Amino acid sequence: MNVIAMVEARKLGRVRSALILCSLVILSGCYHHHHDAAIPPPVGGVNQCVAGPFNVGQADYNFENEFDLIPTGSTTPAYPDVDVRATIRYPAIMKGPVQPIAGSRRYPLILFLHGNHATCPCSCSHACPAGDRIPNHLGYNYLLDLLASRGFIVVSVDGFDVTCAGSISMSDYEARGRLVLRHLQKWRDWDVIGGDPWGGLFRGRVDMNRIGLSGHSRGGEGVVAAEHINRMEGLGFHILAVNAIAPTAQDPTIHYVPEVPYFLLMSASDGDVSNLQGLRTYDRTSLAGAAAQSEKSMLWVYGANHNFYNTVWTPGNGFACASDDGVGEGRLTPPLQQLIGCQTIVPFFELHLQNKPAVRQLFQGDRLVEGLDGVRMYWAYQHPDRREVDNFDFGDNPNTNSLGGAITTSGGFGTFDEFEFKPSGPDLFNASFRHFTHGLVLGWNGPQTYETVLPPANRDVSGYKALALRIGQILDGGVLNPLDTPRTVRVGLRTASGKVANQDFDVTGVQSVPHPYEYNGGKTVLGTLRVPLTQFRDGTKPLPLNDIEAIILEFKGTGLVAIDDIQFSK
Amino acid sequence: MSRLIIGMILGGLGLAASSAVADNPYLEPLKPKTFTAEAVVLPVREIGTMTLREKRTLAVEIQVQLEDFLPRNMEPTLLINGVPVEGGTRVVRVEDRVTTLGFMVEQPQLLTEGAVLSVRMEDVPGTQAKVPGELRQVNIKGLSTDLIKERDLPSLAEWLQQRK
Numbered sequence: 001m002n003v004i005a006m007v008e009a010r011k012l013g014r015v016r017s018a019l020i021l022c023s024l025v026i027l028s029g030c031y032h033h034h035h036d037a038a039i040p041p042p043v044g045g046v047n048q049c050v051a052g053p054f055n056v057g058q059a060d061y062n063f064e065n066e067f068d069l070i071p072t073g074s075t076t077p078a079y080p081d082v083d084v085r086a087t088i089r090y091p092a093i094m095k096g097p098v099q100p101i102a103g104s105r106r107y108p109l110i111l112f113l114h115g116n117h118a119t120c121p122c123s124c125s126h127a128c129p130a131g132d133r134i135p136n137h138l139g140y141n142y143l144l145d146l147l148a149s150r151g152f153i154v155v156s157v158d159g160f161d162v163t164c165a166g167s168i169s170m171s172d173y174e175a176r177g178r179l180v181l182r183h184l185q186k187w188r189d190w191d192v193i194g195g196d197p198w199g200g201l202f203r204g205r206v207d208m209n210r211i212g213l214s215g216h217s218r219g220g221e222g223v224v225a226a227e228h229i230n231r232m233e234g235l236g237f238h239i240l241a242v243n244a245i246a247p248t249a250q251d252p253t254i255h256y257v258p259e260v261p262y263f264l265l266m267s268a269s270d271g272d273v274s275n276l277q278g279l280r281t282y283d284r285t286s287l288a289g290a291a292a293q294s295e296k297s298m299l300w301v302y303g304a305n306h307n308f309y310n311t312v313w314t315p316g317n318g319f320a321c322a323s324d325d326g327v328g329e330g331r332l333t334p335p336l337q338q339l340i341g342c343q344t345i346v347p348f349f350e351l352h353l354q355n356k357p358a359v360r361q362l363f364q365g366d367r368l369v370e371g372l373d374g375v376r377m378y379w380a381y382q383h384p385d386r387r388e389v390d391n392f393d394f395g396d397n398p399n400t401n402s403l404g405g406a407i408t409t410s411g412g413f414g415t416f417d418e419f420e421f422k423p424s425g426p427d428l429f430n431a432s433f434r435h436f437t438h439g440l441v442l443g444w445n446g447p448q449t450y451e452t453v454l455p456p457a458n459r460d461v462s463g464y465k466a467l468a469l470r471i472g473q474i475l476d477g478g479v480l481n482p483l484d485t486p487r488t489v490r491v492g493l494r495t496a497s498g499k500v501a502n503q504d505f506d507v508t509g510v511q512s513v514p515h516p517y518e519y520n521g522g523k524t525v526l527g528t529l530r531v532p533l534t535q536f537r538d539g540t541k542p543l544p545l546n547d548i549e550a551i552i553l554e555f556k557g558t559g560l561v562a563i564d565d566i567q568f569s570k
Numbered sequence: 571m572s573r574l575i576i577g578m579i580l581g582g583l584g585l586a587a588s589s590a591v592a593d594n595p596y597l598e599p600l601k602p603k604t605f606t607a608e609a610v611v612l613p614v615r616e617i618g619t620m621t622l623r624e625k626r627t628l629a630v631e632i633q634v635q636l637e638d639f640l641p642r643n644m645e646p647t648l649l650i651n652g653v654p655v656e657g658g659t660r661v662v663r664v665e666d667r668v669t670t671l672g673f674m675v676e677q678p679q680l681l682t683e684g685a686v687l688s689v690r691m692e693d694v695p696g697t698q699a700k701v702p703g704e705l706r707q708v709n710i711k712g713l714s715t716d717l718i719k720e721r722d723l724p725s726l727a728e729w730l731q732q733r734k
Contacts, residue, residue: 072616116643124641125664164641166660166672168631169613217643232618250645252658252674253615253622271596273644274693306643325596521693 046362047370048346049339052150057092057099061085061197069162069178071169078170084182085158086111087138089148090202098198101205108210108353109187110147112140112156113180115217115248116163116172117313122321124164133160134321139310140216146342147349153206157183159219173251176222177229180213184226184237210353212241214345216309217273220247224256224281231259241352243345246270246306249277257284259292263348263363265341266525267304268517269332271325274306275423276434276523283436286384288391288402293384297363299344300514300525301337302376303330308337328519332375340377343369364466364530378514378527380470385570387461389551390452392418392439392564396427401566405453413450415443421526421562429562432475432516432524439470439526439564442555443480450553452566459496462545464568466533467491472526472562475516480560483515487557491529493536496549501536513561526564533568600646600689601637602701603668608633608711609726612676626721628729630681630710632673633662634689634701639669642691648673649688649698650680650705678730683707 063084068077091107092099101107114136120128137158144154162175170178190196191206215223223242230237243263249255264282279298286293305326307313314334315322332340347359361367365379390401398418399407409416419429421437429441442450454461473481494500517523536543551566610631615622632648632655648655657674664670671689675681685705690698712726724732 071613073614116641118641123664123667124639124661124669127664164661164664166658166662168610168658168660168672168674169615171658172660174617229617232620234618246643248643248645252656254617254620271594272642274596275644277644323595325594327594327597 046347046359046367047343048350048359049146049342049371051146054091054102054149054151055093055095055099056145056148057090057095057101058097059088059090059198059201061088067182069170069175074169076169078167079161079165079175082161082179082182083158084179084186085137085160086155086183087141087144087158088153088155089141089144090153091148091151098201101201106191106205106207107151107153108207108212108349109184110152110154110212110214110349110353111180111183111223112137112144112154113159113176113213113215113219113222114139114156114163114310115215115219117310118321119160119164126160126164134312134319136160136163136310136312139312139314140214142311142338143214143342143345146346150346150350151354152212152349153202155183155187159222162222171251171253173218173221173225173248173256174229176215176219177225177227177256180223180226181230181235181237184211188237209238211237211239212243212349212353213239214243214245214349215247216245217306218248218250220244220278221249221251221256221281224258224262225251227258227260228256241349243348244278244281245309245341245345246273247278247281248273249280255281255284257281259294261295261348261352262297263344264296264298265309265344266298266300267306267337268300268302268523268525269304269326269328269520270306271327271520272306274327274520276525279434279525280436282380286382288388288393295384296382297348298380299340300378300380300527301332301340302517303328303332304337304340305331308332308334309341311338328517330376336372336375339371340375343372365528366530376515378525380526380528381468381530382528382565382567383468383569386468387458387464387568388565389454389458389568390440390566393437396438398440401452403455403458405455405458407450407452409451410447410449412446412448413442413444415441415560417441419562421524421564429474430524432522433562434523435526437564439562441474441560441562443560444555445480445558446556448555450555451550453550454548456496459548460546461533461548461568464533464545464570466530466569467493467536467551467567468528468530468569469566470526470528470564472514472524473516474560474562475518475522475524476560480558481516482558485557487559488555489513489559490552490554491531492552492554493543493548494550494552495544496547499538499543500552501538501543524562526562528565530569595640596642596691597694597696598640599697600639600691600699602687602689602699603635603637604703605632605634605687605701606711607631607681607705607709609713609729610674611713611717611721611723612674626723627676628713628723628726629657629674629676630678630726632675632687633670634673634687635668635670636689637667639671644691644693646671646689647692648675649690650675651682651685652688653680654692655680678732681705681707681710681730
């Protein structure tokens with residue numbers, strides 16, 4: 001990204017939280033200039049990267065060769081002599097090692113798990129002296145410290161024996177998940193029975209009813225596997241939230257899908273898991289018709305790489321084998337990338353483990369965070385309580401939506417058809433997609449209108465808070481999607497009585513529509529445009545929401561977009 | 571815009587991405603040295619009540635030795651006569667600078683006589699490298715007769731004749 005683009009992106013970032021204006025502009029820096037006077041100030045910025053009220057205590061445990069990872073139904077270890085080792089941060093009365101825990105209550109528990117990396121300098125060997133090992137699990141201490149200061153017991157697991165490893169009888173993703181569960185078992189014992197290495201320090205102090213997991217890379221797949229195995233095997237751990245940072249989705253025999261709130265943090269410049277596999281997990285989570293529905297969110301960050309979220313993997317911090325995998329221009333510095341980590345992961349766990357619903361706005365793309373001006377990033381979000389007008393998942397007919405309602409257009413779209421938004425396989429529009437979903441492609445070169453009708457039985461949407469759709473600009477070399485050029489889309493609602501939310505009440509979500517990332521092989525990714533229903537107005541009054549007949553998208557200028565999951569949402 | 575033109579744009583962008591090889595170890599070609607192949611038994615796999623593999627099956631693990639392998643999170647891909655193999659990979663062993671990676675092949679039709687093997691990272695064409703040698707079915711190490719009988723599996727020769 002050049003300097004001008006960065007400045008424009010910074011302005012866009014400020015505008016982003018406001019959400020509300022005359023029209024939705026697909027990623028337009030110029031837009032800001034045109035409407036500056038009308039732009040309200042950002043909704044209060046939040047900073048989750050400042051320490052909370054607690055001092056941070058520290059402890060480490062190391063049970064070498066504690067157990068064998070044995071596949072179900074077998075007696076032969078897939079991973080023998082696995083170490084159970086981790087570092088802990090927790091709220092304490094004083095800063096430092098093994099201090100008494102602050103207060104008298106229990107604190108929620110969060111486990112982190114790193115991904116694949118060198119185990120010994122600089123290879124997959126497990127034979128080097130313990131002191132020479134790469135301490136992969138220590139690279140998230142910046143997050144552990146913050147979370148502990150804000151009232152969590154936080155553990156970062158050393159996955160040494162399942163890193164740079166593998167087995168014919170158990171994938172290393174399942175192994176990672178089972179290692180996390182082994183740690184949870186230990187924590188349950190320490191909370192209930194005592195017996196921890198520090199004289200019962202944690203007895204009665206761990207809130208085992210509020211557990212969160214966070215994993216990076218293969219660890220991201222591992223923590224989703226842990227949640228899955230816990231559920232499938234009835235292990236009884238109350239895992240309430242799972243975060244994955246640039247995760248894999250590679251287990252050859254199973255797609256792990258979380259059934260608890262899920263936050264996916266994705267890097268556009270990722271040069272390791274550069275095919276963005278984690279998007280597949282996001283897309284498979286809480287699909288229409290699935291028995292379990294949970295909240296999910298995704299942040300797509302331009303210029304971020306794979307490694308900088310782990311300080312041990314980041315060059316310049318004194319650890320061997322660190323490298324910058326990033327690809328493309330507009331790269332983020334390690335401190336900025338780690339700032340993104342804490343500004344999103346900390347509130348994710350506060351939302352779901354400390355019951356702080358106010359921070360949900362961040363994941364809905366409605367709120368700014370401090371310090372990230374100039375970072376081009378896009379949110380996707382899906383609420384479990386929603387009415388899906390069109391998820392494009394059943395059939396391949398662009399003229400009928402998922403409710404059975406008709407779809408009509410003004411007739412002049414250059415492209416109006418459904419495609420697979422996947423990296424390979426049949427019925428692709430092009431190979432720039434990394435998702436695992438089916439959706440609509442619209443291309444236009446002049447004013448066009450798309451209208452999707454709600455059948456009469458589905459027209460009362462007064463119980464919902466927002467109209468949401470996933471949308472992304474498709475990589476096309478800038479032909480129809482020139483970067484930072486104003487092109488307008490208007491979102492409208494029409495009631496059965498013919499009232500249409502007019503220009504004054506349309507909605508703007510600047511920077512809501514990801515521009516395709518042109519580096520790192522080129523990527524088209526969908527973000528969520530989420531329009532509060534209160535912004536649709538009939539003159540000075542709110543638009544009646546009990547008889548909405550149609551959703552209307554109006555396009556101007558030129559454009560080529562991918563659309564999925566049009567829904568009314570809580 | 572035609573899809574052909576878009577394809578050309580994507581191709582061009584791919585070339586641009588691989589131009590930064592000198593700065594980024596993740597873009598460097600893999601360095602395979604040699605390979606071996608042996609029959610293995612894939613066990614039943616279950617998670618709770620979910621069955622992932624219903625019964626034991628035969629497969630062939632291609633073990634490729636690579637020099638200075640950079641441990642990554644994305645799994646490398648084995649190609650047999652240019653066809654990507656869909657299956658798990660694992661680190662089998664590490665000796666000095668040589669890492670042996672195992673690639674599971676569950677499709678016997680891929681293991682044709684004289685097949686050429688190559689390895690690569692999926693998203694970076696520039697990482698692809700040919701594995702020296704050619705596949706000879708006679709060189710695939712089979713299971714013991716006792717094990718085949720005990721586990722009620724086909725012999726390697728029978729399995730290689732199968733078409734999945």
